[in-house]
Amino acid sequence: GENVEQHPSTLSVQEGDSAVIKCTYSDSASNYFPWYKQELGKRPQLIIDIRSNVGEKKDQRIAVTLNKTAKHFSLHITETQPEDSAVYFCAANAGGTSYGKLTFGQGTILTVHP
Amino acid sequence: DSGVTQTPKHLITATGQRVTLRCSPRSGDLSVYWYQQSLDQGLQFLIQYYNGEERAKGNILERFSAQQFPDLHSELNLSSLELGDSALYFCASKSLTGDNEQFFGPGTRLTVL
Numbered sequence: 101g102e103n104v105e106q107h108p109s110t111l112s113v114q115e116g117d118s119a120v121i122k123c124t125y126s127d128s129a130s131n132y133f134p135w136y137k138q139e140l141g142k143r144p145q146l147i148i149d150i151r152s153n154v155g156e157k158k159d160q161r162i163a164v165t166l167n168k169t170a171k172h173f174s175l176h177i178t179e180t181q182p183e184d185s186a187v188y189f190c191a192a193n194a195g196g197t198s199y200g201k202l203t204f205g206q207g208t209i210l211t212v213h214p
Numbered sequence: 215d216s217g218v219t220q221t222p223k224h225l226i227t228a229t230g231q232r233v234t235l236r237c238s239p240r241s242g243d244l245s246v247y248w249y250q251q252s253l254d255q256g257l258q259f260l261i262q263y264y265n266g267e268e269r270a271k272g273n274i275l276e277r278f279s280a281q282q283f284p285d286l287h288s289e290l291n292l293s294s295l296e297l298g299d300s301a302l303y304f305c306a307s308k309s310l311t312g313d314n315e316q317f318f319g320p321g322t323r324l325t326v327l
Contacts (some may be wrong), residue, residue, distance in 0.1 A: 132314040143216065143304060143318040144257070151314075189257060193314055200308055201247060201270045202316060204257040 102127040104192050106205025114213050119180050121208045123190035124172040132193035133166060133173045134202070137186045144189060148175070180212045217241065218307050218319035226325045232293040235322045239286055239307030245269075246288040247308070247316060248280055252301040263288055295326045 103126040113119050125133075131152040136144035150157045150164045150173065157164050161180075166173040177184055187209050191202040217240035227233055239246050248260040259272035263282035274280075277295075282288040292299060302323050306316040 134315065136318075141323075143320050145216075145318070146315055149315065191257075200245060200314060200316070201259045201262055201272065202249075202257075203259065206256045 102130060102192055102203040104190060104203050104205045106190050106208060108208060109206065110209045110211070112211045112213065113180055115180060115182060117180055119175075119177045119184070119210055119212075121175045121188055121190070121210075122172060123174070123192075123205050124170075125192040125203075126171065127192065128168075128171065130192040133164070134191050134193075135162075135164060135175050136189045136191065136204075138189065138207075139186045147188075177210075180210075182212050182214050185210055185212045216317040216319065218305060218317050220303075220305055220319035220322050222322060223320065224323050224325075226327065227295060228327055229295055229297060231295050231326075232291065233295065233324065235290040235292070235303050235305075235324070237288045237290070237305035237307075237319055239288070239305075240309075240317055243307035243309055243317075244286065245308040246282055246286070247306045248288070248290050249304045249306065249318075250301050251304060251321075252298075255301075257304075260290070292324070297326050300324055300326045 106123045134149035137147045138144045161178045163176040187207045190205040219238045221236045244265040247262045251257045260274040262270040280290045302321045304321045306318045
């Protein structure tokens with residue numbers, strides 16, 4: 101089955117700096133890669149996603165890049181703000197008969213210091 | 215608010231007991247997914263239903279079972295509970311269209327004492 105590795109497990113930055121979180125996946129049939137933000141005790145919320153036919157996607161301060169050959173994708177947050185502090189999860193949705201189930205990385209605790 | 219509802223919000227019970235967690239998907243969504251989130255295991259896929267039928271299974275224990283009813287709400291049944299079953303349980307729903315986005319409910323926090 102699909103395996104998703106996420107690094108780093110914790111990331112601490114100063115307000116205004118950029119943050120990068122990286123994930124690798126194992127199943128070459130995976131075709132959908134979402135990123136979720138989860139605040140303490142709350143539900144995971146989708147912040148950005150990318151499909152396998154696209155190499156990069158941007159939404160304001162957030163961007164995701166995908167390298168299908170290397171089977172890795174990354175989340176980039178620019179001009180970080182204290183409210184970006186949360187746990188971020190990457191995920192992969194294997195194609196074929198997986199019917200959309202998501203395999204998640206282990207999460208990255210991002211702390212943005214004012 | 216994602217449109218997905220889950221009840222109860224919190225559940226405290228004892229080892230050996232059985233509990234039922236309930237999920238109502240967004241209006242019109244036929245797919246329901248159940249995930250378990252524990253401190254040491256992250257978010258783990260348990261099981262998926264589509265329009266009443268089981269479609270995919272993850273690392274779900276035999277003590278756990280689920281079903282989706284004709285009105286599309288789903289229930290996750292956990293029996294012979296152990297301390298290690300304490301976790302946040304999320305359900306998510308997905309639309310019928312080609313969009314892959316899954317919308318998560320607020321979760322049920324289960325504490326087994």
